[in-house]
Amino acid sequence: MSTDTSAGPQVLWRPTPESIRATHLARFADRVARRRGLDLGDPADYDAIWRWSVEHLDQFWAEVADWSGVLPGVPDDRVLTRRRMPGAEWFPGTTVNYAEQALRPLRDGTVDPGSPALVAVAEDAEPVEITWAQLRDQVGAFAATLRRLGVRRGDRVAGYLPNVPEAVVAFLGAAAVGAVWSSCAPDFGTRSVLDRFAQIEPTVLVAVDGYRWGGREYDRRDVVAELRAALPGVRTTIAVPRLFPDEVPDGALSWAEAVADEQPPVVEPLPFDAPLWIVYSSGTTGLPKGIVHGHGSTAVEMHKQLGLHGDVGPGDRYYWYASTAWIMWNIATSALLRGATVVVHDGAPAYPSVDAQFALAARTGITHLGTSAGYLTACEKAGIRPGETHDLSALLSIGSTGSPLPASAFCWVYDAVGSDVFLGSVSGGTDVATGFIGSTLLLPVVAGELQRPMLAVAAAAWDEEGRPVVGELGELVVTEPMPTMPLYFWNDPDGSRYREAYFEPWPGVWRHGDWMEVTERGTCVITGRSDSTLNRGGVRMGTADIYAAVESVPEVRDCVVLGVEQRDGGYWMPLFVQLAPGEELTDELQARIRDAIRRQASPRHVPDEVLAVPAVPHTRTGKRLEVPLKRLFQGADPARALNLGAVDDPTAVEHYVRLAAERGAH
Numbered sequence: 187m188s189t190d191t192s193a194g195p196q197v198l199w200r201p202t203p204e205s206i207r208a209t210h211l212a213r214f215a216d217r218v219a220r221r222r223g224l225d226l227g228d229p230a231d232y233d234a235i236w237r238w239s240v241e242h243l244d245q246f247w248a249e250v251a252d253w254s255g256v257l258p259g260v261p262d263d264r265v266l267t268r269r270r271m272p273g274a275e276w277f278p279g280t281t282v283n284y285a286e287q288a289l290r291p292l293r294d295g296t297v298d299p300g301s302p303a304l305v306a307v308a309e310d311a312e313p314v315e316i317t318w319a320q321l322r323d324q325v326g327a328f329a330a331t332l333r334r335l336g337v338r339r340g341d342r343v344a345g346y347l348p349n350v351p352e353a354v355v356a357f358l359g360a361a362a363v364g365a366v367w368s369s370c371a372p373d374f375g376t377r378s379v380l381d382r383f384a385q386i387e388p389t390v391l392v393a394v395d396g397y398r399w400g401g402r403e404y405d406r407r408d409v410v411a412e413l414r415a416a417l418p419g420v421r422t423t424i425a426v427p428r429l430f431p432d433e434v435p436d437g438a439l440s441w442a443e444a445v446a447d448e449q450p451p452v453v454e455p456l457p458f459d460a461p462l463w464i465v466y467s468s469g470t471t472g473l474p475k476g477i478v479h480g481h482g483s484t485a486v487e488m489h490k491q492l493g494l495h496g497d498v499g500p501g502d503r504y505y506w507y508a509s510t511a512w513i514m515w516n517i518a519t520s521a522l523l524r525g526a527t528v529v530v531h532d533g534a535p536a537y538p539s540v541d542a543q544f545a546l547a548a549r550t551g552i553t554h555l556g557t558s559a560g561y562l563t564a565c566e567k568a569g570i571r572p573g574e575t576h577d578l579s580a581l582l583s584i585g586s587t588g589s590p591l592p593a594s595a596f597c598w599v600y601d602a603v604g605s606d607v608f609l610g611s612v613s614g615g616t617d618v619a620t621g622f623i624g625s626t627l628l629l630p631v632v633a634g635e636l637q638r639p640m641l642a643v644a645a646a647a648w649d650e651e652g653r654p655v656v657g658e659l660g661e662l663v664v665t666e667p668m669p670t671m672p673l674y675f676w677n678d679p680d681g682s683r684y685r686e687a688y689f690e691p692w693p694g695v696w697r698h699g700d701w702m703e704v705t706e707r708g709t710c711v712i713t714g715r716s717d718s719t720l721n722r723g724g725v726r727m728g729t730a731d732i733y734a735a736v737e738s739v740p741e742v743r744d745c746v747v748l749g750v751e752q753r754d755g756g757y758w759m760p761l762f763v764q765l766a767p768g769e770e771l772t773d774e775l776q777a778r779i780r781d782a783i784r785r786q787a788s789p790r791h792v793p794d795e796v797l798a799v800p801a802v803p804h805t806r807t808g809k810r811l812e813v814p815l816k817r818l819f820q821g822a823d824p825a826r827a828l829n830l831g832a833v834d835d836p837t838a839v840e841h842y843v844r845l846a847a848e849r850g851a852h
Contacts, residue, residue, distance in 0.1 A: 196593065196632060198609070199600065206229035215235050226238065244265040247642065251277070254485075254489035254493065282458055283362065288523055289321070298318070303318040304354060304527070307532070308398065309399075327444070341389045342389060346406075347369060352392070357519065368466075377786045378786070379409070380413065391423045393413065393424070397428055400534040407433075414435075422439055423435065459673055460482075462481045464477065465616050475676075479673065492524050504528055506556030535558070555585070558586065558588040559755060566598035583609070586609070586610070587621070591755065609631055611636050612636070613700065617671075617698070623639055638708060656704050656705070660701070664698070665696075675687075722790060727787075731786070733745060736763065747761045748760055748819060759793050761796045763797070763799065776796045811833065
């Protein structure tokens with residue numbers, strides 16, 4: 187299928203009036219129109235609904251809270267009582283508990299107690315179903331264990347876990363008692379985990395003994411022991427068996443004991459803005475920032491994102507390939523709020539073959555398959571045709587996020603997967619636990635483009651002067667508050683780090699750090715990060731973790747790592763190293779550099795190439811020139827990408843300009 191868009195936008199899928207009317211969003215719009223006397227189109231007009239949602243935030247969120255059942259009947263004037271960024275105040279005086287909301291479909295009779303809430307898939311085992319009744323009782327048992335251990339509202343419970351049912355149970359159990367959840371994936375090394383968990387001082391650590399990835403086993407018992415020794419606030423470790431089922435570390439509580447006393451959970455009523463979880467920034471400029479989201483804001487936002495945009499509901503099987511260190515794990519788990527079955531996948535994304543996720547969809551009857559742009563691009567390049575080799579008759583939609591999805595990958599989906607599947611590309615962030623720009627079943631799918639800003643997201647592209655631009659690249663900004671903008675950063679008492687992260691250079695306006703173009707047709711194109719954050723396979727990572735590891739190699743004097751989004755949808759992550767005098771970049775030295783990064787950060791942090799350079803350029807204040815160098819390798823004119831007057835050693839840049847030219851960047 188051709189990907190030439192020179193003649194105009196390439197429409198790959200169109201809704202019909204009948205398909206629009208069948209969506210959750212159309213029914214929501216009809217409900218709102220009747221209640222408020224509005225004209226939102228018949229069939230529902232997305233642009234009309236979006237305009238109303240951003241112009242009347244109080245009305246929109248009152249309607250979502252009522253429609254979803256999270257907070258029925260809240261009057262408009264008690265929804266957004268302080269409309270500013272940061273510091274917006276949402277639904278004051280109300281109480282919500284996310285865990286109660288996640289299990290409410292069972293209480294309300296929306297789902298059958300014996301139907302699956304979770305389907306667990308692993309590389310080394312057949313799929314296992316956990317029913318709604320089992321999930322409820324395990325969450326209740328875990329919550330009771332936490333209370334018995336003295337865990338109280340506001341205490342932190344940390345998980346060092348892969349994407350397994352135990353992670354879902356522990357998270358919901360912590361939420362039930364009002365404890366704050368935080369997790370890292372077990373491929374993170376000790377230092378990377380401590381950079382996160384040491385900040386939040388957890389009282390309970392839920393930790394796995396190892397994991398399987400790509401057919402190999404990785405023993406993490408030593409890392410867990412190091413974490414226990416380095417986290418003095420941890421009173422109890424709960425050991426989750428994965429590789430060594432008969433072993434329980436000294437002084438630890440076994441998972442089996444923690445969930446032995448199965449019972450419906452006793453749930454703590456919490457203020458709307460009570461902290462639910464702590465997730466982390468990439469750590470580009472120092473320690474990863476602990477981003478705090480709330481119970482109520484997360485619950486209403488997930489109903490909007492998954493219900494109104496994703497069209498997810500009871501009877502669906504929802505899957506998004508993610509690790510517990512990526513916000514997509516939190517979002518996928520939230521499909522429980524919608525009464526959907528969540529498919530959790532513990533393993534490598536393309537094991538035992540590149541079509542693994544499509545094989546999983548066929549095997550488990552997935553209706554909504556979410557993945558990364560990198561995975562879909564890899565499938566395209568491999569030339570596979572999942573629609574012909576797998577029974578994907580249950581599959582309704584495919585979601586893509588993590589990085590821009592190229593037009594050719596859009597076309598591959600409709601050619602090789604199915605002409606009637608809905609493909610939605612979404613751009614958002616850990617920062618808000620949702621999307622800014624996303625998809626809707628009310629509009630056509632166009633190759634290489636995201637359909638629209640999401641409901642109640644006042645998103646725009648701004649130039650350097652703070653003016654909205656159309657048809658040219660600008661900074662993605664949000665000009666009105668969203669419920670899931672962080673409550674605060676952990677250990678940021680005066681809010682200065684929070685303001686610095688998002689509200690500079692425009693106070694009161696969220697600047698996200700993505701390049702975006704809004705087309706004349708209202709669609710959006712995201713071209714990558716405008717900052718130095720690494721974004722490989724959908725997982726955002728900080729450069730600081732890599733620098734800390736490389737600095738432990740004595741032969742390396744300085745280094746800089748880049749994450750370069752490429753025109754064909756690929757991602758190139760080179761590490762440039764300046765060696766000490768007399769040293770050479772031998773194969774043995776390269777191997778030691780890679781090993782140091784793998785051990786101290788994670789396998790995801792290992793660069794694609796290690797290249798020796800004469801020098802690493804910095805600003806005059808000592809910061810590495812990560813963003814300007816990245817723009818060079820994306821094809822920017824050196825005169826526009828670099829301000830040599832701000833560089834400590836302008837001659838150091840010449841090597842990178844030549845290298846970018848040799849690689850065909852411009």
